[in-house]
Amino acid sequence: MIKVKHLIIGVVLSLLLSGCSSKEGVKENTEISAESEIQALETLLKEKKYEDLLVKMETLHLPESETDKVKATVGTKFVDQLLKEKNIEFLGSKYNRMRLIVSRDNWSKMEKFVEQGEKIILDEMEQAVRSNDFQRVKEIYENGKSLKEDDEISAMYNYALYLQTDRNSYKASGALALAVDPNYHGRMRDEIVAGVTNTSYKNPKTFGPITMDDWNYIENEYRQNLANMERIAIGEKERKERIESARGKNPTLGMTYDEVKVSLWGEPVDVNRTVTQYGTHEQWVYGNGQYLYFDDGILTSFQD
Structure with a gap:
């Protein structure tokens, strides 16, 4: 009886030890996986393959605690290196994505740097516009397009374009009105308003000066036209996709x-068309007793 009892105890201990060993093995494998991920990410960081590094950090396949460990370790080094390089272009253009892979402290450092960097860029842009250094304005605008969307950069750039044209004309004021929202209240707002509502080109035979009400109307019409053009483009794309989808298949209703x-x-071999007050009806004849019937351009029935 004692031997049996000892045997049972031995089996239980063996199972417990085996379970502990298994857990330690899983833990060890996870740690190894996390460490290998860190090494791979740090290699990308060293090679300055920032986009690849960002994508890899966004798609880590590790337990939550290990993912946090990797992000904390590599994320800190990632942000510190970008700040050291003063790489505002990457930080600004990947602003929201970076937020998801770094700690709160690193995010705060990055956010502060980007805000300061954007202020420096806006200050320089404003100075270039005021001094009529249009080449520099163009350079700042083109280099800053990858930053977070900034209405001020766009508005000042378009005001600079206005300054390079025949300002005393409806065409120049109208172009500025289209480019800047009347609700814009950023830098050089007063100068932009003055450009849009310029009264120097009064001429009864042509358009008069643009008022603030006109500006709001122009903006609304412009936005509506953009939306309509976008809807038309989407509709045309979907139409072409449907045509390609139908290629080489039998006709189906609709x-x-x-x-x-x-x-x-x-x-078809022949088309019989009937127009009534209720719409247009067509019969497409194919021979061999095959017919297709359309109501207002849509296939509604067939005969084969």
């Missing part, structure tokens, strides 16, 4: 004329 024409049935 197809349009163009979709049917690229289908297996192709162009």
Whole structure:
């Protein structure tokens, strides 16, 4: 009886030890995985492959605690290196993505640096516009386009374009009105308003000066036109996709004329068209008893 008891105890201890060993093995493997990730990321950092590094940190496949460890270790070095380089272009353009992979302290350091960097850029832009250094304005604008969207950079750049044209004209004021939102209240707002509402070109035979009400109207029309153009572009893209999807297939209800024409049935032999107060009806004849019927350009029935 004692031997049996000892045997049972031995088996239990063996299982417990085996479980502990297994857990330690899992832990060891995780640590090794985390360490290997850190090494790989630090290699990318050393090689300054920042975009690759960012993508890899966004897609870590580790337990949460180990992911936090990797982000804390590499994230700190990543931010410190970018700050040391004064790499505002990368920090600004990847602003929101960086926020997800760094600690709160590192985010605060980065945020402060980006804000200071943007202020320096805006100060320089304003000075260049005021001194009519348009080449420098263009350089700052082109180098700063990758930063966080900044209405001030855009507004001052477009005001600089206005200054380089025949300012005393409806065309110049209208272009500035289109480029800057009337609700803009950033740097050089007064100068921009004066440019849009310039009264020096009064001429009864042409357009008069643009008022603030006109500016709001122009902006609303412009936005609506942009939205309409975008809808048209999306609709045309979807139409082409549907046509390609129908290519080489049998006609199905709901197809349009163009979709049917690229289908297996192709162009009809003959078309019988009827127009009534209720719409346009077409019968496409293919021979061999095959017919397609359209109501207002949409395939609604067929006969084969």
